[in-house]
Amino acid sequence: MVDNTNEDRRRNLRDMLDELDRYFEELERDIQEAVRGALAEGGILARPFVAGFSMKVGPEGRPSIEFFGDDPQANDGYRSPIHEQILDEKQGTLKLVFDIPGVEKEGIQISATESSVLVTAEGGNRKYKSEVRLRSEVDPDTGKAEYRNGVLEISFSLRDKANKGYRRVSVV
Secondary structure, three states: OOOHHHHHHHHHHHHHHHHHHHHHHHHHHHHHHHHHHHHHHOOHHHOOOOEEEEEEEOOOOOEEEEEEEEOOOOOOOOEEOOEEEEEEOOOOEEEEEEEOOOOOHHHEEEEEOOOEEEEEEEEOOEEEEEEEEOOOOEEEEEEEEEEEOOEEEEEEEEOOOOOOOOOOOOOO
């Protein structure tokens, strides 16, 4: 009898490492392209440049890599903040946490649909913009936001899936 458990684990680890290699190759290409473009135009290297990534294992057991910071292809001056989604199916909520220091709460705008959230924030010399595709559909009318010490937390109730698309039709 062959134990496939160890082989499956190795295969999953190899798959994760292969995907990580692809992300790093893409990141390297993007950085090289940004530097070449900046040197040719004298643009982005004339001001501070912030870029990074956050890596974690998602709920499906697959690695999740999110990039944040300045977009080398954009000239609008907005920075993409680091963010996280916390899904609590027992409570029926989805919480988004954004790290956006250096702005006042009056400079933050939030727009939401059932499947995405757009956050823009401006203050002083800081500009942030991020559109996030949500892990689960939410009821955008239940959104509540709180901003403290540079951290924006937005909470939504999950959309009731029991009556998705269901409407009662009257007979005339």
